[in-house]
Amino acid sequence: MALGALLAGGAAAQEISAPNLSYRTGPFAATGIPVMNGQIDYFTMLNERDGGIGGVKINFYECETGYNTEKGVECYEKTKGDAVVTQPWSTGITLQVLPKSNVDEIPILAPGYGFSAMADGSVFKWAFNLPSSYWDAASMILKGIGGEDMSELSGKKIAFLHLDHPFGKEPLPYLEKKAEDIGFELVPIPVGLKEMQNQSAQWLQIRRERPDYVIMWGWGAMNIGALTEAVKTRYPMDQFVGVWWSGHSDDLQVVGADGAGYRSISFNAPVSDAQVMADIQTHVADKGLTESDEEQRSEVFYQRGLVMSAALAEAIAAAQEEFGTGEINAEQLRWGLENIDLTEERIAELGMTGMVAPFSTSCSNHTGHSGGWLLEWDGEQFVKASDHLMADADELAEMEVAAAKEYADANAPWPTQECDG
Template identity: 70%
Template sequence: MMTFTGRIAAAAALATLMGTTAMAEGLATPNLAYRTGPFAATGIPLMNGQADYMSMLNARDGGIGGMMVDFSECETGYSTEKGAECYEKTKGSALVTQPWSTGITLQVLPKTNIDKIPILAPGYGFSPMGDGKVFQWAFNTPLSYWDGASIILKYLQDMGDLSGKKVAFLHLDHPFGKEPLPYLEMKAESLGFELLPIPVGLKEMQNQSAQWLQIRRERPDYVIMWGWGAMNAGAITEAVKTKFPMDNMLGVWWAGHDADLKLVGEDGKGYKSVSWSFPNMDAPVMADIKSLVIDAGKSQTTPEEMEGVFYSRGLIISAILAEGITVAQEHAGTADITPSDLRWGLENLNFTEARIDELGLTGMVPPFSTSCSNHTGHSGGWMLEWDGAKFVKASDLIMPDSEAISELETAKAQEYAEENAPWPVNEDCQM
């Protein structure tokens, strides 16, 4: 692994080779943002974190490999239709597409084999995308939704035998919310618990009285919440109102937004959310962002938002993309990489503890690595708990059930390929 100093020297050498014309063109990494619409409350801090990390690289390092990063946004409002329009609008010069919705991801996924532009969907999208042999251009590093469901169940198993228990699955009635069902259904059968799916329609997100009436009637032992945006605040306030024990309510990482819990404060104490990122204000990268971006007036964030889980997750997402670009540049021997080069870079990520420290991200993301066959990384995650004022780590790193998930990935990826035949498969990938 090249040292940090070596990487900087290599970047400088690449910049010299490419000259000023390439630097002016920059690296096009469009973001299909959602700062408006029903999910804006979660989108804004995520987009701010993403943008601020790239702004920091531009200000501190002159971009990546000597080329400035063009991190333009195309607003989708989380609409699948608008997302598809944004993809078509930006794909001409793009190194990557960041769809920011499972629905948009599914819409764009078949186009990747034709357009040959990588999809980067960190911690979201279609879980079988982890099978890189079938989904050659799609990446959901560092964790899939099946990984998240696995970690939650492992955490619950540590609290006691799940056999005979009733687990309510409160989820957005949207492709995102339905993603973990194949894994949860499989584990309910093998572990002997009753799975109770409770969908929340897009128009019901802020008024979930019917869903919580069902929860009061069914009296589940646990509620797993697969929410996003306004659904999270609606569910948490209803849980408090109905006096559901918050210790027994656990959410996916998109249901662990500080602002949602601050609505209920102390009453939300004990609520948990699995996470593959964690805010660490003492991490070196935060000082660089503050001095070069925040204090320089180049950010839309606020001091309070900057301390939250979602802002730091946005930073991690851009750090994953930036590292993929760096690895691709080193492999290609040029800073002016192609989408195919970036695909190679994203297939060869190696976020070791040492590399995480070199990037100034200490304590903010678990170690993980990818390969041509493993486009997820399956990093493991922490359980975060609301202490009444903020989220704190409530567990050590919990690793997902990779063997069972891998088998499910292979089966569902093959099923997708057959349903969408002819579908090219990377037969050369053996890793």
């Protein structure tokens, strides 16, 4: 109320510029499009229903990268002039933009992707990978298949089928550490960008290795290639588990009932009767303001886009309240991103009960570590197949601090900030 009164009595704010470095074209378009639709639809809903956030419209626009790192950097340079945030939408682009963030002082928001050590806010002042990182994902997957202490994995063999790209290599340090600690054999199997749709060589290796589990770090066309090969080779689907970018309904629809039992970890869960979905229908879909359709809106990836934008919206609102202005700048949004507090009560107020677990961020914690669920393909759709899983926070914190220090030392002088919490 105080913020509303302040805005009403002051100069009229124009808009908040929040570019998204999207990819609706190229080999990853099929999986990028639904998430991008969910992201932009959420802000369209806020603009239509509430007049924006704090009385200020959000200009959430896109710059197309095709998931190409060079184009992504070009988009970053093109959009940074009026941006309060940048969303690189590729681990490769994120790594390229990361050093620039200290100079340009624009926060990087990489929800559920990017460099896992960005969780250490004392080192990565301008980078955020909330609500969970790739190391979180790997930890939750191992707990999901090996029990809370992962001891059931001792003596097992795990094939790690991954895109041969920074994204696919990101969880390797954690998986290698756990393989040594627990005593399972890890078999990394890379998939090149040109091999995504023809993985016969990789699945020949899997047939030879006969692993107890296959963990997939796939994206885009790689997912369909892997799923079809798994069906063809009769690999047990209940031993096949993917990261959250390998849990797209459209990919599984290609194999249909043959894919039943396949699971993926996810920091969001689909809840089609959530209030936010009704609001999207009323204020966006019914007005013809979306590129999505009813089926897409019911699926995991579209709703993941909603969750991502809701977190950004919460950061914007927190910054507006803290600084007493509607048209916040990048530095103020950075503070907002460090002060997200998504409680159960707040999630319910947003109409998102069950769609995401509570999490909060701070100066030192730029990830939030929300945890997630294993979702299982039942032949027609993804359904929850586990209780809420949490990564091993203490163990990951040690790795995050060490990796962040290594990065800062390698890129010295690297500015840091003092954090109390």
